Amino acid sequence: MRIKVMKFGGTSVGKPESRLTSALRVISAKEQGYSPVVVVSAIGRKGAPYATDTLINVLREIDPTVEPDSRELDLLLACGEILSAVIFSHTLKTLGHSAQTFRGGQAGIRTDGVYGDARIVSINPSSIQRCLDEGKIPVVCGFQGVFAPVQGAPGGELTTLGRGGSDTTGAAIGAALKAEAVEIYTDVDGVKTADPDAVKEAPTLRKVTYDEVAEIAHLGAKVVHPRAAEIAMNYGIPLWVKNTFTDDEGTEIVGRERFPGRRVTGVTHTGKLVYLQFDLGCANDADRVMLESRIYQTMAKYGISLFMLNLSPSSTGFAVPRSQYPTVENVLDGLVIPVAGEEKRIYLIQIGQHASKEVETQASLLESFGEVKRVPAQLTEGCTMVSLVGHEYMQTPGLFLDVLTTMTNGQVTVLQTTDSDYSLSVLVPEADTNRAVKLLHDRFHLAEVR
Amino acid sequence: MSTGFVAETEFEKKRGVSRVEVRHGFAQVHVSRIPVNVMGERLKVLAAVAAVGISIDFLKLTPSGMSFVVPEPVADKLAGAIEPLGIHFSVRHDRSIVLVHAVSIRDEEGMIAGIVNTAITNGIRIDHVGDMHDRMLMVVQKEDGERLASLIAVTAAAREAQPETEASDAN
Numbered sequence: 001m002r003i004k005v006m007k008f009g010g011t012s013v014g015k016p017e018s019r020l021t022s023a024l025r026v027i028s029a030k031e032q033g034y035s036p037v038v039v040v041s042a043i044g045r046k047g048a049p050y051a052t053d054t055l056i057n058v059l060r061e062i063d064p065t066v067e068p069d070s071r072e073l074d075l076l077l078a079c080g081e082i083l084s085a086v087i088f089s090h091t092l093k094t095l096g097h098s099a100q101t102f103r104g105g106q107a108g109i110r111t112d113g114v115y116g117d118a119r120i121v122s123i124n125p126s127s128i129q130r131c132l133d134e135g136k137i138p139v140v141c142g143f144q145g146v147f148a149p150v151q152g153a154p155g156g157e158l159t160t161l162g163r164g165g166s167d168t169t170g171a172a173i174g175a176a177l178k179a180e181a182v183e184i185y186t187d188v189d190g191v192k193t194a195d196p197d198a199v200k201e202a203p204t205l206r207k208v209t210y211d212e213v214a215e216i217a218h219l220g221a222k223v224v225h226p227r228a229a230e231i232a233m234n235y236g237i238p239l240w241v242k243n244t245f246t247d248d249e250g251t252e253i254v255g256r257e258r259f260p261g262r263r264v265t266g267v268t269h270t271g272k273l274v275y276l277q278f279d280l281g282c283a284n285d286a287d288r289v290m291l292e293s294r295i296y297q298t299m300a301k302y303g304i305s306l307f308m309l310n311l312s313p314s315s316t317g318f319a320v321p322r323s324q325y326p327t328v329e330n331v332l333d334g335l336v337i338p339v340a341g342e343e344k345r346i347y348l349i350q351i352g353q354h355a356s357k358e359v360e361t362q363a364s365l366l367e368s369f370g371e372v373k374r375v376p377a378q379l380t381e382g383c384t385m386v387s388l389v390g391h392e393y394m395q396t397p398g399l400f401l402d403v404l405t406t407m408t409n410g411q412v413t414v415l416q417t418t419d420s421d422y423s424l425s426v427l428v429p430e431a432d433t434n435r436a437v438k439l440l441h442d443r444f445h446l447a448e449v450r
Numbered sequence: 451m452s453t454g455f456v457a458e459t460e461f462e463k464k465r466g467v468s469r470v471e472v473r474h475g476f477a478q479v480h481v482s483r484i485p486v487n488v489m490g491e492r493l494k495v496l497a498a499v500a501a502v503g504i505s506i507d508f509l510k511l512t513p514s515g516m517s518f519v520v521p522e523p524v525a526d527k528l529a530g531a532i533e534p535l536g537i538h539f540s541v542r543h544d545r546s547i548v549l550v551h552a553v554s555i556r557d558e559e560g561m562i563a564g565i566v567n568t569a570i571t572n573g574i575r576i577d578h579v580g581d582m583h584d585r586m587l588m589v590v591q592k593e594d595g596e597r598l599a600s601l602i603a604v605t606a607a608a609r610e611a612q613p614e615t616e617a618s619d620a621n
Contacts, residue, residue: 119463121462122461217583296563297567299560305559309562310578395505401493401496414489416511
């Protein structure tokens, strides 16, 4: 049996005509001798009636101040994929092909017990296999699984898989069934060298390695989630990214043994960051350690994702997603850090050039207790991390020089840099994002890459 | 037709820290006290380093300069390349890189901050922090490398030992 897993994203199942196009691709695969297994996302993207965000808003609109229970939220969110899968199955039926819908649990997907961000622990694909044996097309709801809170308990608690959940479902089902390929269908031709909004001529890469695509996704490109790439890599399943609406051959994602990689694979960007740089110059060594500790302890406590982190003897800084900045501001601006002992020093964090009302109030209240030292944090709102992704080229002497010279000559201010084995990133003002991406794309001749 | 028996398969790596490793043999270079035209002077230093064929890692910009890491064996050669520029710099020898492996580390909200806090509260000075999709990297003094690695491993193991329902509550 030649099994092919075909995962369709929101735009591929969002409208009747796009659903029909997707269904015809499944039928075409069957006619070519494959046994297709379909995995679907919820219908449509943000704003669509049954999209994930719309469903969340149904609860939020009741009372925005009351956080929905994560277990209940998962039950609600899973409805989006169930609806999508049932409609897709019926579409196949109307085209003369027998299909059967499976919720994540019915497909044998078992997860850990973390609602909203579960990890797949195991898959028993026997029900899907039986469906295939009967000549039907299984249509599996992406993004969900079940876990048993008590050994032997009936049913199972429904969980959703978090970011990249449906891609992960597709890759995992493919691995469990030893599929010949897993195809991720979307509305772009494949993995591109840059976001076409920034670089119109950005070509589609024909082959990339699992590591490259994982790093590209990590650094902002919405292609395949690293979790899906990791599963495909571990089980040696060829993974493809294809366009539902064109006949472009797409991008094949393979192991490094099959494709040694190229100098530079692409330029990605992840935006909407806020950069904070804390000036610790007012503190002695012992106090500085305490200040740093409180700052990072607070960030960890509130689950803040940090980017471009830097530490130096007189300062520390990081970027945070703009969506998390209100929390950061709430917990750090006006944070009082007293020093134990006889000296009675009190540190007070102040974000931004001008003190907020809260900081001023704190300062006047604290004056009677001892010396109040303000720790100013320079705030840069609206930043983007632009990254060059590649293989061994990252170790080439002069690469930082090349990137910084390109940015300087292009009059793009670089606020900070970071690098890893696969990437080199610069933090730039958001307004310069597309220019920075284009400058790097041109400098490394990515328009010629295939 | 299939045989009817389909074995279960284990899939995703567990969330959290899966492995910690330490790599020794690095030096960190600090370029500082550049009074004016900071980016121009930084570029001069990087050009001089590239000209002698040295690859640098972990570049960080500071208000009056920058820092970066090179393999210890090329540190002297590097110093020889920068000295003629007349720009103030220093080399910290005996640096190690601690690599913390955790799949989709950036999706694990607060994890990077938590690990940095573990180091700081235990008196370990971090010279640099970086991350990739599946790992986080920290540059520390050689003598702190192994200690930090074991502190992170112990913290991760303690978190692992928490009941699953507690973990889900935390999310």
